[in-house]
Amino acid sequence: MKVLALGLLAVCVACGAIVQGQGYYGGGGYAPYGASYHSSTAGEGYARGMADVVRSAGDYNLRTSEAAKNYTDARSQDLDNRLKYTQNYFEMRRINKEARAAEQSPRLSNEDAFRMARQAAPRPLTSAQLDRLTGSIDWPLILRDPQYTALIEPLNQLFVERASGTAAPDIYLKVQKSAEVLQAALKKNINSYKSGDFIAAKKFIDSLEYEARFPVGAGA
Amino acid sequence: MRVSTYAVVFCLGLVSARALHAQEQDVKRLAATLTAPDKNERLRAADELAEFGTQAKAAVPQLLTALTGADADLRWHAARALGAIGPAAVEAAPALVKALTDENALVRAQAAQAIGFLGSKSPQAVEALVTRVTDSDARVRRAAIAALQRLRPGPKVVLPLLAKVLDDADPSVVMPALQSLAEVGADAMPTLIEALSYPGGRYWACLVLAEMGPKGKAAVPALVKLLSDKDPEVRMQAVITLGEIGPDAKSAASDIIKALSDEHGGVRYGAVYALAKIGAVESLPALAKAGAETDPFLQVLAPWAAAKIKPMDEGLVRVAVERLITGLKSNDANVRRAAARGLFELGAGDQAVAPALVAAMEDPDPTVQGNVYTALASLGAKAVPRVVQRLKDPKSRERALRILTIMGPEAKAAVPIWKRCCGARMPQLATRCYSPWPRSVQAVRPLCPR
Numbered sequence: 001m002k003v004l005a006l007g008l009l010a011v012c013v014a015c016g017a018i019v020q021g022q023g024y025y026g027g028g029g030y031a032p033y034g035a036s037y038h039s040s041t042a043g044e045g046y047a048r049g050m051a052d053v054v055r056s057a058g059d060y061n062l063r064t065s066e067a068a069k070n071y072t073d074a075r076s077q078d079l080d081n082r083l084k085y086t087q088n089y090f091e092m093r094r095i096n097k098e099a100r101a102a103e104q105s106p107r108l109s110n111e112d113a114f115r116m117a118r119q120a121a122p123r124p125l126t127s128a129q130l131d132r133l134t135g136s137i138d139w140p141l142i143l144r145d146p147q148y149t150a151l152i153e154p155l156n157q158l159f160v161e162r163a164s165g166t167a168a169p170d171i172y173l174k175v176q177k178s179a180e181v182l183q184a185a186l187k188k189n190i191n192s193y194k195s196g197d198f199i200a201a202k203k204f205i206d207s208l209e210y211e212a213r214f215p216v217g218a219g220a
Numbered sequence: 221m222r223v224s225t226y227a228v229v230f231c232l233g234l235v236s237a238r239a240l241h242a243q244e245q246d247v248k249r250l251a252a253t254l255t256a257p258d259k260n261e262r263l264r265a266a267d268e269l270a271e272f273g274t275q276a277k278a279a280v281p282q283l284l285t286a287l288t289g290a291d292a293d294l295r296w297h298a299a300r301a302l303g304a305i306g307p308a309a310v311e312a313a314p315a316l317v318k319a320l321t322d323e324n325a326l327v328r329a330q331a332a333q334a335i336g337f338l339g340s341k342s343p344q345a346v347e348a349l350v351t352r353v354t355d356s357d358a359r360v361r362r363a364a365i366a367a368l369q370r371l372r373p374g375p376k377v378v379l380p381l382l383a384k385v386l387d388d389a390d391p392s393v394v395m396p397a398l399q400s401l402a403e404v405g406a407d408a409m410p411t412l413i414e415a416l417s418y419p420g421g422r423y424w425a426c427l428v429l430a431e432m433g434p435k436g437k438a439a440v441p442a443l444v445k446l447l448s449d450k451d452p453e454v455r456m457q458a459v460i461t462l463g464e465i466g467p468d469a470k471s472a473a474s475d476i477i478k479a480l481s482d483e484h485g486g487v488r489y490g491a492v493y494a495l496a497k498i499g500a501v502e503s504l505p506a507l508a509k510a511g512a513e514t515d516p517f518l519q520v521l522a523p524w525a526a527a528k529i530k531p532m533d534e535g536l537v538r539v540a541v542e543r544l545i546t547g548l549k550s551n552d553a554n555v556r557r558a559a560a561r562g563l564f565e566l567g568a569g570d571q572a573v574a575p576a577l578v579a580a581m582e583d584p585d586p587t588v589q590g591n592v593y594t595a596l597a598s599l600g601a602k603a604v605p606r607v608v609q610r611l612k613d614p615k616s617r618e619r620a621l622r623i624l625t626i627m628g629p630e631a632k633a634a635v636p637i638w639k640r641c642c643g644a645r646m647p648q649l650a651t652r653c654y655s656p657w658p659r660s661v662q663a664v665r666p667l668c669p670r
Contacts (some may be wrong), residue, residue, distance in 0.1 A: 051460055065484060093402060
């Protein structure tokens with residue numbers, strides 16, 4: 001019995017070593033543990049202190065003023081972009097600060113560790129699966145089926161926006177919603193696929209959704 | 221017994237060796253496929269090699285050949301794969317540096333990113349990346365900045381560069397530079413002050429300086445100049461930044477008071493906020509005038525500012541609390557948000573505050589809700605009975621629980637009622653207590669049923 005246990009332990013260690021050897025790159029800003037730092041909405045992250053409240057009201061005022069009505073389309077677009085990036089900037093700063101604070105927090109209790117282990121993070125996508133520079137996604141074969149085209153298109157678009165930094169801070173919520181729809185469609189066809197293919201596609205979507213929790217600029 | 225152990229270890233070693241051997245064979249096969257006649261096969265081989273990461277080191281020579289080949293798509297796939305191999309492919313650095321001048325922008329972008337992952341800090345690599353920071357393609361500029369952030373060649377190289385990047389017309393390029401400057405902190409002050417003189421950079425530099433708060437006091441004169449900038453958004457950010465610097469920006473008070481008459485409301489809002497944060501007593505008459513304007517946001521913000529400047533003046537505080545409570549019922553979400561936040565920041569314990577905030581709990585705007593929750597939670601134990609009343613209403617229960625959660629141990633009086641109202645019948649609420657927000661978990665434990 002003892003030999004068997006020792007053998008199993010050794011197998012685990014050996015497998016771990018092999019898997020570890022594979023490595024991945026691109027990081028893409030994964031947090032040190034499986035927690036999300038996102039606000040529930042873009043505005044929520046942006047309007048926390050009084051300065052943010054004032055900034056938000058001021059932006060609204062400037063955009064709805066009489067003078068703003070005479071702006072050219074290009075000028076309006078520039079201003080909208082600037083606002084979007086301003087929100088992104090403060091949201092990312094807040095996320096970074098919270099992540100640092102979490103890193104410096106006391107050691108986890110057993111209860112917390114157990115809870116977090118249950119929420120184990122999905123495996124990060126490789127650079128070939130998700131190119132973090134361009135946002136292009138290399139979908140698993142079964143998800144390239146024409147029946148999923150309309151469902152993967154929003155995700156393609158969201159990740160391109162994310163890579164270029166033009167995504168709104170609540171991009172995670174949009175990705176989550178699109179991923180849920182895709183998962184549901186995939187699940188309906190579960191009997192049409194080999195179990196390995198189905199699991200790989202499902203895990204791919206999980207990883208994609210998890211990736212969107214973190215700002216692309218945080219790590220890469 | 222010992223023999224059995226050795227046998228198991230031997231078998232495992234054998235299995236591992238076979239796995240490694242198979243992996244080596246795969247890498248060899250994929251490396252050979254990089255020259256296959258079919259283009260898709262070549263690209264797929266490069267991608268699969270990337271998935272092997274460090275284990276694909278043996279394929280570096282073939283990837284280098286692909287990097288200099290005629291097929292542009294294969295060149296960028298190869299650059300990406302070399303980046304995936306990481307420091308083990310450091311011999312590829314000179315070729316990647318050369319690829320930074322490739323005619324294809326995607327090749328240049330992937331090469332820049334790969335150099336960052338290789339960790340090659342050679343002067344040639346750093347210099348080449350610096351030149352790419354002004355590339356005509358935004359993806360290349362972003363990748364070059366990210367690579368320099370990763371390589372950390374030192375502030376002397378990076379900081380002057382970042383000031384110029386802030387002047388870039390494309391915000392997606394500005395953003396990484398902004399993050400870097402914010403991370404550098406006080407050492408970035410000269411760069412930020414320089415950026416305040418660039419037409420495209422001054423807006424962004426204000427954001428970083430605002431975040432630095434009092435540490436940004438050296439920028440006060442440059443920020444005061446921006447109060448007459450032709451762009452109202454710059455004026456607004458500059459005045460808010462002066463406010464964030466706080467009492468050290470007192471020398472700017474007279475200029476900020478002038479900004480109270482700016483033609484744009486957003487700048488006036490910023491000026492009111494700044495005067496409150498600076499504590500400019502001389503601005504009280506001007507603030508009273510601003511509070512009498514027809515703008516509902518100023519009607520709430522200006523009395524709040526006056527009360528912040530003189531918190532011991534009961535008359536000013538009373539007027540502010542009244543206006544803020546009225547503001548909670550405004551049709552304008554911005555006004556409601558400011559009212560809730562203002563009540564929290566004033567810390568007013570007025571008897572009328574708790575009922576007004578409890579009534580505002582149902583606000584349809586989530587940002588208003590968030591500020592109402594914070595304000596209610598800050599009232600502590602004395603607000604608990606009113607919040608607990610809401611626990612009894614299934615429609616308000618979840619919101620009430622959120623507030624009690626923020627209050628933490630101060631809300632322990634709510635536990636028996638919560639158990640009675642929700643208990644096992646509301647498992648989703650029990651789960652909420654163990655949400656992945658580590659600090660709040662500590663605080664709400666006393667509230668959670670065992």
